[in-house]
Amino acid sequence: MTMETIRKPRNYMNPYLAGVLLGLVVLAANFISGRGLGASGAVKSAIVAGVETVAPKHAAASPFYDSYSKAHEGKPLNNWLVYQMLGVIVGGFVSGVVSRRLTWKVEHNPGIQSRTRLLFALAGGVLFGLGSQLGRGCTSGSALSGMAVLSLGGFISMAAIFGTAFMLAYFFRKLWI
């Protein structure tokens, strides 16, 4: 065996099998904790905790920060989603190790420069972060977990997220194809 073959990343899991396993994780969250998964909520917790630390008066005066903090007994970081997201990082890392996919890189279409990719990644992140607040959750929390419990809002989120991305795909095609 040559070095080449040793270093090659393993193949991804069959997507339907990965989907079944993902569904079982959502099921486990509902069975154990009575709630679904999430991601943007953990970032929100960090923002609320950060603003409270840096500018406590400002945070107390804003219903956005204050109501979230009160809902979590004044400890916005001691929150289900924060622990879950720490787990996501560990789980993703372990998967990367076993499948030999750990590498520092800016992943992008060869047709564009790294800088372009990073600029759009930043812009995309800003929009996704802002939208997740209006949507009361992102693809995990609102769309996937919402659909699992048949929430009407979950189906609306899913349709709006994927529908918009499809409609805009043509305009951003240079980034990807």
Added chain:
Amino acid sequence: MGPLVINEIISENTNLLLAFFIGIAFGFVLEQGGFSSSRKLAGVFYGYDTVVLKVFFTGAITAMLGLLFFSLFDWVDLSIVYVNETYLWSSVVGGVIMGAGFIMGGYCPGTSFCGAAIGKIDAYVFIAGLFIGIFLFGEAYEWFEPLYLAEFWGSPRISEFFGLSEGVTVLLVILAAVAMFWMGEKAEKMFPRDEY
């Protein structure tokens, strides 16, 4: 029996510990499925890789069916499981903004953490964007508030909304998913891409 924490079968602290383990499983499955790669994720919008469609919808119907069965067996009381609220306009506008973020950034929040975990620098930049976006919303909350709170419909299930039973609703979603899987497989043959 379930949900375990609400029925006080496990303590709140155990619940938080289990959240960490649930997260490990979540992150592991996302990465194994290929969700740590923005180019794989974006593939669904151009047809060259429809892994997002397959994993997302298989996940959704597995969880739906699982919850239905658990409820039939009295393993979980669906009346106390959290059902996401429906605020019509903020849900639609938020979804549209997230969709734009998805096609520009190539990640969603969960998958960006997964990409960051294996060293994707673009994922770190996306995460920095998430922090900025949520902070901007927090700072401009009062401006967004009328939209954020408009058309509150409570927490309806889609089955109630259409007057269908939960079983029939899930069956229809499964049929729609199977049709989409079929289209996804077709698309991958129509718009193949060797390496990405």
